[in-house]
Amino acid sequence: MTAIVFIAVYAGALIFVVGCIRRVVQYARTPVHLRWEIYPVPHEAPERAAHGGSYFEEDSWWTRPQHFSLSGELTAMVPEMLFLKALWEFNRRLWYASFLFHFGLYLVIGSALLVAITAAMSVIAPGAVAIIAGLSALYHGTGWAGAILVLIGAGSLLIRRLTIPELKIYNTGADIANLFFFLATFAVLLGGLALQPEGANLRDMVRGLLTFQTATPIGSVFGTGVVMASALAAYIPFTHMSHFIAKYFTYHEVRWDDRINLRGGELEAKLLPYFGYRPTWAAAHMRADGNKTWAEIVAINPAAEIKK
Amino acid sequence: MKTQPELRDMARTDREPLISLDNQDLMPLPAPLDSPEKDHAWTPLSAQVRAKVECGLDDTCAVSIPQPQSPEEEKALVAKFLSGLEKLFKKEENWTFLQPLLLTMEHCARCQTCADACHVFEASGRNELYRPTYRSEIMRRLYFKYVKGGGLVSAWQHGDIEVNWPLVARLIELAYRCNLCRRCAQTCPIGCDNGLVGHELRKLFSQEMGIVAKELHEQGSMLQLRVGSSTGMKSEVVKDNISFIDEDVSEKTGIEIHTPWDVKGADVLLIHNAGEIMAWPENPGAFAVILTLAGIKWTMSSELAGYDNINYGLWYDDAQFARVAIKHAEAGRKLGVKRILLGECGHAHKALSVIADRVLTGDLNIPRESSMTLLREIVMSGKLKFDPSRNDFPVTLHDPCNMVRLMGVVEPQRQVLRKICPKFREMEPHGVDNYCCGGGSGFAIMSGHNFPDWRFHVSGRKKLEQILNAFSECMAPETPKYVCTPCSNCKGQFRDLLTYYNLWEKHRILYGGLVELMVNAMVDVKPGFIDWEWR
Numbered sequence: 001m002t003a004i005v006f007i008a009v010y011a012g013a014l015i016f017v018v019g020c021i022r023r024v025v026q027y028a029r030t031p032v033h034l035r036w037e038i039y040p041v042p043h044e045a046p047e048r049a050a051h052g053g054s055y056f057e058e059d060s061w062w063t064r065p066q067h068f069s070l071s072g073e074l075t076a077m078v079p080e081m082l083f084l085k086a087l088w089e090f091n092r093r094l095w096y097a098s099f100l101f102h103f104g105l106y107l108v109i110g111s112a113l114l115v116a117i118t119a120a121m122s123v124i125a126p127g128a129v130a131i132i133a134g135l136s137a138l139y140h141g142t143g144w145a146g147a148i149l150v151l152i153g154a155g156s157l158l159i160r161r162l163t164i165p166e167l168k169i170y171n172t173g174a175d176i177a178n179l180f181f182f183l184a185t186f187a188v189l190l191g192g193l194a195l196q197p198e199g200a201n202l203r204d205m206v207r208g209l210l211t212f213q214t215a216t217p218i219g220s221v222f223g224t225g226v227v228m229a230s231a232l233a234a235y236i237p238f239t240h241m242s243h244f245i246a247k248y249f250t251y252h253e254v255r256w257d258d259r260i261n262l263r264g265g266e267l268e269a270k271l272l273p274y275f276g277y278r279p280t281w282a283a284a285h286m287r288a289d290g291n292k293t294w295a296e297i298v299a300i301n302p303a304a305e306i307k308k
Numbered sequence: 309m310k311t312q313p314e315l316r317d318m319a320r321t322d323r324e325p326l327i328s329l330d331n332q333d334l335m336p337l338p339a340p341l342d343s344p345e346k347d348h349a350w351t352p353l354s355a356q357v358r359a360k361v362e363c364g365l366d367d368t369c370a371v372s373i374p375q376p377q378s379p380e381e382e383k384a385l386v387a388k389f390l391s392g393l394e395k396l397f398k399k400e401e402n403w404t405f406l407q408p409l410l411l412t413m414e415h416c417a418r419c420q421t422c423a424d425a426c427h428v429f430e431a432s433g434r435n436e437l438y439r440p441t442y443r444s445e446i447m448r449r450l451y452f453k454y455v456k457g458g459g460l461v462s463a464w465q466h467g468d469i470e471v472n473w474p475l476v477a478r479l480i481e482l483a484y485r486c487n488l489c490r491r492c493a494q495t496c497p498i499g500c501d502n503g504l505v506g507h508e509l510r511k512l513f514s515q516e517m518g519i520v521a522k523e524l525h526e527q528g529s530m531l532q533l534r535v536g537s538s539t540g541m542k543s544e545v546v547k548d549n550i551s552f553i554d555e556d557v558s559e560k561t562g563i564e565i566h567t568p569w570d571v572k573g574a575d576v577l578l579i580h581n582a583g584e585i586m587a588w589p590e591n592p593g594a595f596a597v598i599l600t601l602a603g604i605k606w607t608m609s610s611e612l613a614g615y616d617n618i619n620y621g622l623w624y625d626d627a628q629f630a631r632v633a634i635k636h637a638e639a640g641r642k643l644g645v646k647r648i649l650l651g652e653c654g655h656a657h658k659a660l661s662v663i664a665d666r667v668l669t670g671d672l673n674i675p676r677e678s679s680m681t682l683l684r685e686i687v688m689s690g691k692l693k694f695d696p697s698r699n700d701f702p703v704t705l706h707d708p709c710n711m712v713r714l715m716g717v718v719e720p721q722r723q724v725l726r727k728i729c730p731k732f733r734e735m736e737p738h739g740v741d742n743y744c745c746g747g748g749s750g751f752a753i754m755s756g757h758n759f760p761d762w763r764f765h766v767s768g769r770k771k772l773e774q775i776l777n778a779f780s781e782c783m784a785p786e787t788p789k790y791v792c793t794p795c796s797n798c799k800g801q802f803r804d805l806l807t808y809y810n811l812w813e814k815h816r817i818l819y820g821g822l823v824e825l826m827v828n829a830m831v832d833v834k835p836g837f838i839d840w841e842w843r
Contacts, residue, residue, distance in 0.1 A: 026410075027407060027410065027411065030399060030406045030407035030410065031399050031403035031406060031407070032666065033403065033404055033405050033406060033407050033408060033666075034404045034405065034626075034663050034665075034666050034667070035662045035663055035665055035666060036405070036408055036501075036504070036663075037662070037714070037716075038490055038493055038494050038713060038714060039712070039713055039714070039715070039716040039718070039740045040716075040740055041716065044716070048716070048719075051718050051719055051739055051740075052712075052713070052716060052718050052739055052740035053716050053717070053718045053719055054715060054716025054717065055716075056661060056677075056678055056681065056715055056716055056717050057678075057680075057681060057716065057717055057718065057719055057720055058681065059677075059681055059682065059684075059685045060647075060675075060677070061675075061677070061681075062647075062675040080497075084497060086421070086495065086496070086497035087419075087421065087497050089495075090421050090424065090425065090495040090497075091419065091420075091421040091424070091495075091497075094419055094421065098419075166420055166423070166436075166439075167418065167419075167420060169314060169315070169436065170315075170418045170420070170441060170445055170467075171418070172464065172465060172466055172467040173464040173465070174464055174465040174466070175418065177464075239465065240414060240415045240416065240417060242415075243415045243417065243498045246411050246414065246415040246498060246499070247498055247499055249407065249411055249499075250408070250411050250415075250498060250499020250500070250501075251499055253407065254407070254408045254411065254499060254501070255493075255499055258716075260665065261665045261666050261668075261669070261673065262673075263669070263670060263671075263673045267666070268669050268670075268673075271666055271669065272669065274399075274403040275669075277399070277400040277401075277403060278400065279395070279400060279401045279402075280395070280401065281392070281395060281401065281515040281516055281627075282388065282391070282392075282515075282516050282517075282518075283514060283515050283516055283517060283518035284518060285518065285525075285530070285627075285628070286515055286627055288515075288627075294403075297627055298627055298630035298631050298634060298667070299631075299634070300631070301533050301631065302530070302533065302631075303530045303531070303532075303533035303534035304533065304534065
């Protein structure tokens, strides 16, 4: 059982990481697009960010230094990441379920990190008994709390999806299955933790995982839960649930991207190669025959040729 | 008769509309428009129109797509659609919007948070057809099936869809039931953008299939590129008109005005929406008074498109957009001006200042500035003297989406109004949260068949509610009221909307620009610049 669990964890982690990197690379490699920001943009000067203003509000804005407030961005990002601020503001009923679910996941991830730290400490500094005991209590607390929150959150989200007509219409098979997957995984994990056999504990399991010791005992129910969690982790990057990656791009590279294109600047240098692309759009007015570059196409006046 | 279509209905092979709205179905309006039974009846599409063009979506028809004459023609159109769909997701074809489009396609959680932000959905009585995600979900399913390869797992994961000509024809129309105001995108927790989906669909139809609302293309960007303005005015005509405006305004204000043309090295090249020159001449007249008295070295340009800041490509076609933006910049470059000043036109603000910023490189990259900012500087600097008591009537402010939510020019116009209009009051909500006028994305100039009925009953309804609420305590006709609208397109919508509901005749609600209010309050100008006449 232990070997199977370890292989599942290694494979799940590897696929998760590779899948996430693939997503990041996919979006990061797309060209710099035309500006498409939406205000408020939180890195604006505070006196403008407060009402959603931009540097365009300033007289002769191009003569002034562009303001970038990291604290402004953090003030917007942290509540969004931790507390789902947008849902709180715009969809309060969903927020209750979604917040429990997401915050539960954060606690579980935090708990897993604490287990790893504790396991590492038990190898590096086995004498630090009090600290190890403290950390063990902490990861147990956060782990249990997190898993329970995930179960309540996922259950509530599932009930909403199955009962609210406007959600039902747009459900796909995966929308329902994904929530079942979370519910089943965390139910089995919690059940497994409760039913752990004598001598099996999380810290030893992670220590075994880190040091490749397959002799570590793992309860069969908990082991099944870990295999399911590994499969879930491997699955996430290939679904819309990888929105934790997408959100970086939608916020920083779309909504808040108000970078100015300066003559001879870095941005202009990035843009110029795109002007050399040779599109093939078929409508007559486009004049895109696959030979002309984008710059040549937009320099054409299609109406001039049909002057009356 | 309220009907709620499902996604699969889009592919229904009959040509019957998927929904039909009654006045009773719509979002209720406040007094005096609170009786749906007294509201205008919708003009039905004629049998002739129904027989010739594709109108299988709802009660109206915006694009007038001729019905294909054979299954082969339908097949060819579908093939063209799929080829365009594929191109939207290739960087060589669509570098301009690929990244945000991919993100929107791949990460919507279908939580429907966006729906409550959409004025069209709300005003329609929450009809599913107008839900922001209805359109996006169709496109998303098409993307996963026809661009990403589809298959059973994909259908399970993303939902299945079958493409046929009726679906494509309905999707073309549906792309023109969104104002592209992007209020929905502002609320999406993930950052998906249904407005962008509408934009990209319109682009696909235009750039690949040559299908687009004629008011935007033939009578819009193509006319502008041919003669210089979508109004059809050539430069000589514009010069004549401006000369008449100068005369009228000089007489009316007592200030001698001569609009300068083609002045090399001027500080400011002012580009109006040429619609102002034809429909609301007091607006360019007021600009001329303010810039002249403020001592600004300004000019207008007689270059092709240099006297008309509209850029309808913004709403449907990247190439047309870039072509017009380049013409605007070329006009500035030729004169060697220090900056291009955008008159009161929201989409022109966003088009040239924001979106074109990554199109204009090298010496075409001339600073572009909002007139709101310059006007605020003029008012606050004390260069001109104002008597706010001349504007002693209720004034509210409409925030054009393109200028405010999508460009961040929020406060300058408010600072002016607070200074010169003692009875200024905000609409709720306002600023970056404000609602579209209902004429956004070209609707204000689209009047084919019975489309205005839809524009007044549905897309303009939320704004109408806002206006009525803003003036709720002073609706009596004895009190003249002013909706300050610093956008030509929005003014067009208000002209039609307020006329449709008789709000000028019965309640003296007028609309107009910001500069008219400024000149009306200027001490050095004869009183009564705003003449309270309907235009």
